Amino acid sequence: MIYDSIVVGAGLAGLSIASLLSNHGHKVICLEKSNTLGGRARIWKKDGFTYEYGIHVLRYGEKGACGEVMRRLGVNDFKVKKLNTAIYENGEFYNFSSGGLSSLLSMNFLTNKDKAVFIKELLKLTLTNIKPLYDVSVSEFIKERGYSSGLKKIFESLSTSMLSCPDTKIASAGELAHHLRNVVHKRYAIGYPEGGFETIINKLVNKIEEKNQLITGVNVIGLVKENGKIVGVTTETERIYGKNVILATPEGIKGLTGIDYAPVPTSGISIDYALNTDEYKEDRVILTQKVKGVAMFASNVDKTVAPEGKSLLTFFSPRDYYVSPESQKRSMEEVVEEMFPGIHSKVENKRVLNLLVVDGVELTTKQNYYKRLETRVSDGLYVVGDSVKAHGNGGEIAFNSALECYKEVMNNG
Ligand SMILES: Cc1cc2nc3c(=O)[nH]c(=O)nc-3n(C[C@H](O)[C@H](O)[C@H](O)COP(=O)(O)OP(=O)(O)OC[C@H]3O[C@@H](n4cnc5c(N)ncnc54)[C@H](O)[C@@H]3O)c2cc1C
Numbered sequence: 001m002i003y004d005s006i007v008v009g010a011g012l013a014g015l016s017i018a019s020l021l022s023n024h025g026h027k028v029i030c031l032e033k034s035n036t037l038g039g040r041a042r043i044w045k046k047d048g049f050t051y052e053y054g055i056h057v058l059r060y061g062e063k064g065a066c067g068e069v070m071r072r073l074g075v076n077d078f079k080v081k082k083l084n085t086a087i088y089e090n091g092e093f094y095n096f097s098s099g100g101l102s103s104l105l106s107m108n109f110l111t112n113k114d115k116a117v118f119i120k121e122l123l124k125l126t127l128t129n130i131k132p133l134y135d136v137s138v139s140e141f142i143k144e145r146g147y148s149s150g151l152k153k154i155f156e157s158l159s160t161s162m163l164s165c166p167d168t169k170i171a172s173a174g175e176l177a178h179h180l181r182n183v184v185h186k187r188y189a190i191g192y193p194e195g196g197f198e199t200i201i202n203k204l205v206n207k208i209e210e211k212n213q214l215i216t217g218v219n220v221i222g223l224v225k226e227n228g229k230i231v232g233v234t235t236e237t238e239r240i241y242g243k244n245v246i247l248a249t250p251e252g253i254k255g256l257t258g259i260d261y262a263p264v265p266t267s268g269i270s271i272d273y274a275l276n277t278d279e280y281k282e283d284r285v286i287l288t289q290k291v292k293g294v295a296m297f298a299s300n301v302d303k304t305v306a307p308e309g310k311s312l313l314t315f316f317s318p319r320d321y322y323v324s325p326e327s328q329k330r331s332m333e334e335v336v337e338e339m340f341p342g343i344h345s346k347v348e349n350k351r352v353l354n355l356l357v358v359d360g361v362e363l364t365t366k367q368n369y370y371k372r373l374e375t376r377v378s379d380g381l382y383v384v385g386d387s388v389k390a391h392g393n394g395g396e397i398a399f400n401s402a403l404e405c406y407k408e409v410m411n412n413g
Contacts, residue, residue, distance in 0.1 A: 003027050005409065006233055006242035008220045008256070011039020012200070012395050013384040014248030016069045016402035018214070019207035021409065023073050028212040029240065031233070033219040038201040040357070041395060047274070048307035051351060052197055054270035054358070055296050055314045057083060057285065059162075059392055060182060061191025065399030066200060072403075073207050078199070080191035081301055087157055088288040088295075088339055096157075096287065097189055114150045121145070125177045126184050134174030134368040138163075141173035157287045163363040163393060164266040166292040166318050175363040178391060190285065192301045220249075223256060223381070230381040243380060244409055250360035250385030250398075253373070261373045263361040263387050267319040269329055273336070274349040278311045280340050288339075291331045293317030295339070310348070313340070318358070325354050359394040360387030375401055376408040 003026075007018040010032035018030040036042045044051045058066050061080040070078040085096040110118065133141065138159045142152050155176070156168055162179050165171040183189050193199050208214050224232035224239055232241035247256055254262045283300040287293075295315040299306035306312045315336050320328050329352060337344055361367050372389035375382055382405050390400035 001241070003029050003240070003242035005029075005244040005246055006031065006240055007246045007248055008233060009033075009039065009248035009252075009385070010037045010214060010216070011248060011250075011385065011398065012041050012066075012204075013250070013386065013398035013402050014039070014246075015201065015204035015208065016399055017246055017248060017384050017405050018212070019073055019204045020069065020402060020406045022208050022210070022212045024406075024410075028208065029242070030208055030212070030214045031218040031220055031235065031240075032214070032216045035216050037205055037214070037216065038197065041197045041201065043196065043198045043201075044351075046349065049274045049310070049312055049349070050196060050198065050305040051272050051274075051312070052298065052314070054268070054353065054355070055285075055294055055298075055316045056197045056395070057190040057192055057296070059179070059190060059396040060186045060188045063186040063188050065392060065396050065403060066193075068403060069399050070203065072406075073203075075203050075207075078203065079194040081194065082188060082191050083301065084284045085161075085189065086284040086286050087153075088286050088290070089153070091338070093282075093284070093286065095284075097183070110150050110154070111148075114148055117147070118151060118154065122180055122184055126181050130174050130177040130181065131370070132174075133177050134172050134370055135365050136173045137365055138168040138171040138173050138176060142168070153289060156292075157289055160289070160292040160318060161285075161287045161294050164268065164318050164359050165362050165364060166320070170362075170364040170366070172363050172365045172368040175368055175393070178369070179393070192298065194302060196298065196302060196305055220256065229379055244382060245380060246382045246384060246405060246409075248384045250387035251357060253383055253385075253387070257377065257381070257383075259373070259377065263367045263372065264364070265357040265387070266359045266362045267356050268316055268358045269319065269325060269332060270314060270316045270353040270355060271329065271332055271336070272349075272351040273313045273315075273343065273347050274306070274351075275311045275313065275343070275346045276348045277346045278306070278309055280311060280313070280343070282340075286339065288335060290338075291317055291328070291335045292320070293332060293335075295336065313343070329354075360385055360397070363393055375405045376412065379412070382408060
């Protein structure tokens, strides 16, 4: 049998492209090497708690790429809760944003003069060509604009939280500008899907399985080439033929294709605290520069992720290579205790993840959108996932790459 499309990998990108093509009527097979679905967005359940793999939020909520995938699939019960953000600084929480200019104006962290400069900058970024900024670092951008220390902090926090790249000397100002521009246009910064990412994964899986096959425990070890064209894949036990092969294995592109493409990913430490209390009512996403990171009580946004009377807090910090993972973890715990005094005595279960790959590509000037691998590699061979040429960061790139790939497959057969 010859499939229309073989999709390798069942992370967010693989599940998205497989469900889009399946929905279009393609004969699709999706192969996943592990026994779990969702890749780096997979969930884990223990003692009534549902843990995301680190904090998982959606850029622009349902107005982002995931929402677009759901719309194209005809899924009309996909709901996302808009999140507010706050900055933790000097023992205080300051409102930051939920998206749109008006919410940015409510930031009580900045002086009125800083706010005026920030709004002017956002309007400028919205109205001008930002392409040249992709090769400029965030710190060069801040320096060139002569920003105050308050505005510098805002840009540093955004670089940490929205680009997962705390080192502003390498983070791309264009990538950040693109995001800020979307926040203003869409009036939406981030959201959390009802039921968490498990809902997204289930909806995509259901769509594929309505008409096609999704097989776990299958490791694809090579590509089949005939007359110079990719015509299938090799697994450990067989050859499978297809008109299109779509690799949704962002870390495996180089190994499977031989193309010299292996961008530097982001890495980080994530700590989950399953708490025996629900006394902490904070429902904003907290950005902090003290230990650069992001914290969120998922259970205060969606009650289904923790048992009644309990709660779930996650703190994520991009890896700081100037200190050991152990010392970074200790500093993270100190900040959590400072923000929420007494919290460590209420921990029922703690999960610490030291992750070498968080987002498939770090959004630096060297790996910016314009320098990444196009989704169509050659006749019949495509790549999707969070390391290729699509807009966003992490999951947003994964979903956008699937939308790009779908367009290419439709155009090229
Ligand atoms: C701690 C953490 C926090 C994050 N927070 C966010 C967030 O808040 N928002 C956001 O948008 N993103 C976030 N991300 C990033 C997001 O999880 C990823 O961008 C996204 O899941 C990547 O999806 P993908 O399909 O591109 O790749 P992957 O999830 O890596 O999927 C690839 C799949 O391919 C399979 N595979 C690999 N090789 C083979 C093979 N040879 N044969 C068969 N199968 C194979 C793998 O097992 C895997 O299932 C976070 C990631 C982490 C780790």
